[in-house]
Amino acid sequence: xxxxxxSERRMYRGAVQNAIKTFGIPRLIIAAFLxxxxxxxxxxxxxxxxxxxxxxxxxxxxxxxxxxMVPMIHSGCGLNFGLPLGIISGLxxxxxxxxxxxxxxxSFFMAIIIATPFAIIFGAAYGWLLNKIKGGEMMIATYVxxxxxxxxxxxxxxxxxxSPNMVWGLSGNGLRTTISVEGFYDKVLAxxxxxxxxxxxxxxxxxxxxxLIAFLMWAFLHTKTxxxxxxxxxxxxxxxxxxxxxxxxxxxxxxxxxxxxxxxILVYQQGFGFIQxxxxxxxxxxxxxxxxxxGGASVNKASIANxxxxxxxxxxxxxxTPTVMNSMIHMDMSEVIRIIVSNGMILYALTRKMEG
Amino acid sequence: MSFGTDERLHKSLGSKLLNLIKENSVPIMxxxxxxxxxxxxxxxxxxxxxxxxxxMGRNIFLILSLLxxxxxxxxxxxxxxxxxxxxxxxxxxxxxxxxxGIPGIVLAMIVSIPISILLGxxxxxxxxxxxxxxxxxxxxxxxxxxxxxxxxxxxxxxPIIPIAHSSIKLPRGYGIRNTVSLLxxxxxxxxxxxxxxxTVKIPVLTFLIIGLLCLFIIWFRKxxxxxxxxxxxxxxxVARDAGIKVERTRLISxxxxxxxxxxxxxxxxxxxxxxxxxxxxxxxxxxxxxxxxVGGASVDKATIGNVFLGVILFHTMFIVAPSAGAxxxxxxxxxxxxxxFVSYGVITIALIMYETKKRKMKSREGKLLELAxxxxxxxx
Numbered sequence: 001x002x003x004x005x006x007s008e009r010r011m012y013r014g015a016v017q018n019a020i021k022t023f024g025i026p027r028l029i030i031a032a033f034l035x036x037x038x039x040x041x042x043x044x045x046x047x048x049x050x051x052x053x054x055x056x057x058x059x060x061x062x063x064x065x066x067x068x069m070v071p072m073i074h075s076g077c078g079l080n081f082g083l084p085l086g087i088i089s090g091l092x093x094x095x096x097x098x099x100x101x102x103x104x105x106x107s108f109f110m111a112i113i114i115a116t117p118f119a120i121i122f123g124a125a126y127g128w129l130l131n132k133i134k135g136g137e138m139m140i141a142t143y144v145x146x147x148x149x150x151x152x153x154x155x156x157x158x159x160x161x162x163s164p165n166m167v168w169g170l171s172g173n174g175l176r177t178t179i180s181v182e183g184f185y186d187k188v189l190a191x192x193x194x195x196x197x198x199x200x201x202x203x204x205x206x207x208x209x210x211x212l213i214a215f216l217m218w219a220f221l222h223t224k225t226x227x228x229x230x231x232x233x234x235x236x237x238x239x240x241x242x243x244x245x246x247x248x249x250x251x252x253x254x255x256x257x258x259x260x261x262x263x264x265i266l267v268y269q270q271g272f273g274f275i276q277x278x279x280x281x282x283x284x285x286x287x288x289x290x291x292x293x294x295g296g297a298s299v300n301k302a303s304i305a306n307x308x309x310x311x312x313x314x315x316x317x318x319x320x321t322p323t324v325m326n327s328m329i330h331m332d333m334s335e336v337i338r339i340i341v342s343n344g345m346i347l348y349a350l351t352r353k354m355e356g
Numbered sequence: 357m358s359f360g361t362d363e364r365l366h367k368s369l370g371s372k373l374l375n376l377i378k379e380n381s382v383p384i385m386x387x388x389x390x391x392x393x394x395x396x397x398x399x400x401x402x403x404x405x406x407x408x409x410x411x412m413g414r415n416i417f418l419i420l421s422l423l424x425x426x427x428x429x430x431x432x433x434x435x436x437x438x439x440x441x442x443x444x445x446x447x448x449x450x451x452x453x454x455x456x457g458i459p460g461i462v463l464a465m466i467v468s469i470p471i472s473i474l475l476g477x478x479x480x481x482x483x484x485x486x487x488x489x490x491x492x493x494x495x496x497x498x499x500x501x502x503x504x505x506x507x508x509x510x511x512x513x514x515p516i517i518p519i520a521h522s523s524i525k526l527p528r529g530y531g532i533r534n535t536v537s538l539l540x541x542x543x544x545x546x547x548x549x550x551x552x553x554x555t556v557k558i559p560v561l562t563f564l565i566i567g568l569l570c571l572f573i574i575w576f577r578k579x580x581x582x583x584x585x586x587x588x589x590x591x592x593x594v595a596r597d598a599g600i601k602v603e604r605t606r607l608i609s610x611x612x613x614x615x616x617x618x619x620x621x622x623x624x625x626x627x628x629x630x631x632x633x634x635x636x637x638x639x640x641x642x643x644x645x646x647x648x649x650v651g652g653a654s655v656d657k658a659t660i661g662n663v664f665l666g667v668i669l670f671h672t673m674f675i676v677a678p679s680a681g682a683x684x685x686x687x688x689x690x691x692x693x694x695x696x697f698v699s700y701g702v703i704t705i706a707l708i709m710y711e712t713k714k715r716k717m718k719s720r721e722g723k724l725l726e727l728a729x730x731x732x733x734x735x736x
Binding site: 081129132133134135136138139140142143144146147150151153154157158174286331333335336337339340343344346347350351 | 482485486488489491492493495496497499500502503504506507510511685687689690693694696697699700701703704707708710711712714715
C-alpha cells in the first residue's frame with residue numbers, strides 16, 4: 001500500500017518534472033512574473049481593465065510580426081533576424097500607398113498590395129542568399145537586416161516622394177522620420193467591430209485579421225508544401241531523399257516570412273498611428289524573436305500557439321512592468337527588465353542543443 | 357630563354373595579380389572610395405593625417421582585442437562590448453575616487469581586470485554551449501549584458517554601490533549621469549611623450565603600448581596556449597583527440613579578449629575625454645569589427661597588419677564621407693547614412709564570403725572522401 005503511494009508519487013513527480021522540462025524554466029519564470037504583475041496591479045492602484053486593454057491592444061499590433069518567424073523556423077532557416085527586410089517592404093507599401101493618394105481603408109488595402117511585390121523581390125534575393133550559406137543563417141540574416149535598413153535610410157532621402165503629408169516641410173524632399181497615418185489607415189482594423197465593455201475595449205477587427213492570417217498559416221502548414229517545409233526543417237537529408245526540393249522550399253519559407261513581416265508592420269502602424277522610418281526598423285526583429293521563444297518555440301520548432309502565447313506574455317510584460325513598477329517602488333526599471341528578459345530568452349534558446 | 361616559358365611566366369603573374377585582387381577586394385574597394393572622396397571633402401592633408409593618427413591611437417588597442425578569439429576559431433567576438441562595459445565601470449569608479457591623470461588610468465585598468473574576467477567567463481561559458489553559432493550568440497550576449505550594465509549603473513550605483521560625488525550622479529540621487537567627464541584625465545596618456553611634427557601630434561606613449569600588445573600577440577601565438585588555440589580553431593575534434601582541453605582553451609581566449617577590450621576602452625575614453633555612460637559601448641563592437649574587416653581580415657583569419665590598414669582606411673572613410681556626401685548630393689545626412697551603410701555592408705559581405713568558403717571546403721572534403729572510398733572499393 002505504502003509502496004504504491006510512493007510509486008504513484010514518484011510518477012506524479014516525474015510527470016511534473018517532464019512538464020517543466022518541456023515548458024522550460026525561463027518560460028515558467030516569465031509566466032509567473034507576468035502573473036504576479038497582474039495580481040499586483042490592482043493592489044498598487046493600477047486599473048486592471050486599462051492594463052488588460054493595453055496588453056490586448058499591443059498584442060494585436062505585434063502578433064503578425066511574431067507570426068512572421070514561423071515559416072523560416074519551420075524550414076530550418078532559424079530565427080528570422082532579417083525581419084527588417086520584410087518591414088522595409090511594408091514601409092515601401094505604406095508610403096507609396098499614401099503617395100498615390102489612397103485614403104481610408106482603401107489605403108491599407110493598397111499598402112498591402114503594393115508591399116507584396118517588394119516583399120517577393122526582397123524575399124527572393126534574401127532566400128537565395130540564405131540557400132548559399134546554409135548553417136550560418138542567423139548571423140547573416142541579422143546583418144542583411146542592418147545593411148538594408150541603413151541603405152534605405154539613404155533611399156528615404158533620395159526617393160522622389162512628393163506627398164506633403166510625408167516629406168520634410170522646409171526642403172520639400174526626403175521623408176520625415178515619423179509620418180502620421182491619420183486620415184489614411186489609422187485604426188482601420190482596430191475600429192472595425194471594436195468591443196467596449198466599460199473601461200475594457202477590444203480591437204476585435206485587428207484580432208480577427210490576425211486570426212485569419214494565422215488560420216491561413218496553419219492551413220498552409222498542413223498542405224503538401226507545408227508538410228514538406230516541416231520535413232526540410234526537421235531533417236533536410238531525409239527530405240531530400242524523399243524528393244523534396246530543399247532549396248525551393250526554403251526559398252518559399254523566406255518569401256512567406258518576408259511578406260508576413262511587411263503585412264505585420266502595416267498592421268502595427270494602423271494600431272500605433274505612425275509610420276516610423278530611417279533607423280526605426282533596426283531592432284524590430286529582436287522583440288519578435290524573443291516573443292516567439294517565450295511562447296515555447298525553439299530554434300527549429302514553432303507553432304501558431306507559440307505565437308499567441310509568446311506575444312501575449314511578451315507584450316503583457318512590456319505594458320505591465322512600467323505601471324506596476326512605478327507605483328510600487330517609484331523607479332521605472334521596465335526598460336532594463338525588458339532588455340534582460342527578451343535577450344536572456346534568445347540566449348537560452350541559442351544555447352539549447354538542436355533537436356533532430 | 358624561349359618565348360613559351362616567358363608567356364607562362366607572364367600568365368602566372370597575371371593570375372597571381374588577379375588572385376591578389378580577389379583576396380583583397382574589400383581593402384581595394386575602400387582605397388578607391390577614399391581616393392574619390394578625399395578631394396571631394398575638401399579637407400587638407402595635414403588635417404586628415406592628424407585626425408587619422410589620433411584615431412589610430414584611440415582605436416587600435418580595442419581592435420587588437422578581436423584577434424585572439426579569431427585565432428581560436430570563435431569568429432568575430434561581438435562580446436568585446438562586455439570588455440568595454442567593464443572599462444567604463446572602472447572609469448566611473450576611478451573618477452568618483454577623484455584619481456586623475458596617469459595614476460587614474462592605471463588604476464582604472466587594474467579595477468577593470470576582475471570585472472572583465474567575470475564578464476569574460478560568463479560570455480565564454482555561454483559560447484561553449486553554443487558551438488557553431490558563436491557570433492550570433494556573442495552578439496545577443498552583448499545586448500543581454502547591456503541590460504545588466506544598465507541595471508548596475510542606472511539603479512545600483514548610489515544606493516547599493518557607494519558613489520560619493522554628486523557631479524557624476526543623477527540629480528534624483530541614484531544612477532550615473534548620461535555623461536561622465538574625464539576632463540582631468542583627458543589625453544594624459546597621449547600627451548605624455550607626445551611628439552609634434554609640424555601640425556601633426558604623435559601620441560608616442562599610446563603607440564608604444566600598442567606596439568607592446570602587438571609584440572605580446574606575436575609572442576603569444578608561439579606559446580603552447582597559442583598553438584592550442586590555433587589547433588582548436590582548425591578543428592575542435594582533432595584538437596580534443598590530441599589531448600587539448602577545448603572548452604578551457606576557448607574560455608581563456610574569450611577572457612583574454614574581454615580583458616584586452618576593457619583596457620582598449622579605457623585608452624579610447626581617455627582620448628575622448630568623457631564617457632557617454634549609456635551609449636559609448638553600444639556601437640564600439642560594430643565599428644571595431646567593421647574596421648578589422650575593411651583591413652582585409654576575414655572571420656577565420658586576421659593579422660596585425662589587417663588591424664592597422666583597417667583603421668586607416670575605415671577612419672579615412674569615416675572622416676570624409678559626410679562632407680564628400682554633402683559635396684555630391686547637397687545633403688550631409690546622406691554621407692552620414694552612407695558610412696553607416698558601408699560599415700554594416702562590409703560586415704555582411706565578410707560574413708557571406710566566410711560562410712560560402714566554409715561550405716565550399718565542406719563539399720570539397722566530401723568529394724575527396726567519396727573519391728577515397730571509390731578507390732578503396734577498386735582496390736578491393
